[in-house]
Amino acid sequence: MSHLHIPDGILPPALWIAGLVLTALGLAWSGPAAARGGPRLIAYQSALGGIMLAVMALPVPITAFDYCMTLAGPVGVLLGAAPMFQVSFVVTLILALLGQGGFTVVGLNTLVLGLGAMLARPVYLKSVRGLGPARAVALATATSQLVSTLGWVLVLLLSVRLTPDLAGEHEIARGLVRGIHGVGAAIVLAMLLAAVAIESLLGYGLARFLARVRPDLLPSPSATRGAAPGGPSLHEAHPSGRT
């Protein structure tokens, strides 16, 4: 559901300007942290960003709907917080250039997509010893999706608060609006929960596969202490350069 990007011209300026400022601060924070990973990290970030964009194009049939994945949670686990924020910005900017999500709201869309994904690795590292890699990634993905979803709902609520004259003065019309919003909220909530479940199952399958064939790509709690944001997997894998 974090894939439902907010378009231009709907949200009040105070909100999207704040989003742009916060994102600029986030990029300023993540820049030096990600730069320590060097060109290898940039290449890895770009490959995973490309996968996010490519996977978003793959519709998965669920009854009458097609669901589009984001992979933000698993990518957040693989990359870590700072590089993930940068990837979220790049993906959001490319989507905005394709007309999916707006230019003015690139900041908010980045925050909605990125903040959840940034939590994925800490959650994974906290839980991997007890749950094992597959379940830990599923938990990290669920947390990431829930935070993104909460961010999305928060943006909606703030925009309703900050928009003047919303719902007008007429009682019947106000009741109608409330009804539409009630039904809409019920539908949206069900879709959001389905999205969390789907992404978690995807993360579970992905981590199960990686743990089997390339466990070095998944971060380990002991090796991550003091490591660069790319994670030990990126820097320690294949010292010989073999891929």
Added chain:
Amino acid sequence: MNNTFAQIDHLASAGDSPWHRSSALTKLLLVLTYVTLAVVTPSWGVLVALLVTLVAMCVSARAPLRLMFAAAATPFLFALIFAAAHVSTDWDEPLVLFARPMVASLAAVWLVITTPYPDLFAPLSRVLPRGIGDGLFLTYRAVFALYARVERMGSTLRLRGAMARPMRDRFALLGEAVGTVVLSGFDRSQRLYQTMQLRGHSGRICGCRHYLEFSRDDFWVCLAIAWAGVVSVTLWHVRAR
């Protein structure tokens, strides 16, 4: 979406309209102007005029109708939530809420189908932090290679009946399949890194400077910017109230 990526890339590179021949910088300025006007104007008249202008620009740039429709329709669901909250206000409020994102989306589509990505990203990468600028180029390039893999993977899963299995199995299997793409992405990133090292990557991918090459065709872009200014001044007060 990736077919859209490929289609857009082809249109941007192979197109030969005056829009394609004008510089990326003036086109970025045009999009900035149109999006700013769309976001700030309270007038449905201005928005309709901008919308009609952008449709004409997209058609003259030979944009496929499907692409235009997709861009215009994408923000509808989100706009609908807000339009529903405006049913009791003036009739033009919901119209404005639908038209604003349509103007912005069509402007974006016009920009990307008339500007090859190195020209488009080069000026953006100069104002963005170094890692982000490089990421823009490399991510866009990566999409094409990885999508072919994702598409093959999707076909394989469908043909082998993975999509017909119970929901829980279906997504776990899909996750495993995506794992192969992640591995491929990792291998790709290693090759890319080695290529960057071999080519003497200096810490920044510098896009070409074509985006600064102004031509006679920039006149049309400037005219479109001026037209937006004229309709904004003339129609700013066209509102329901």
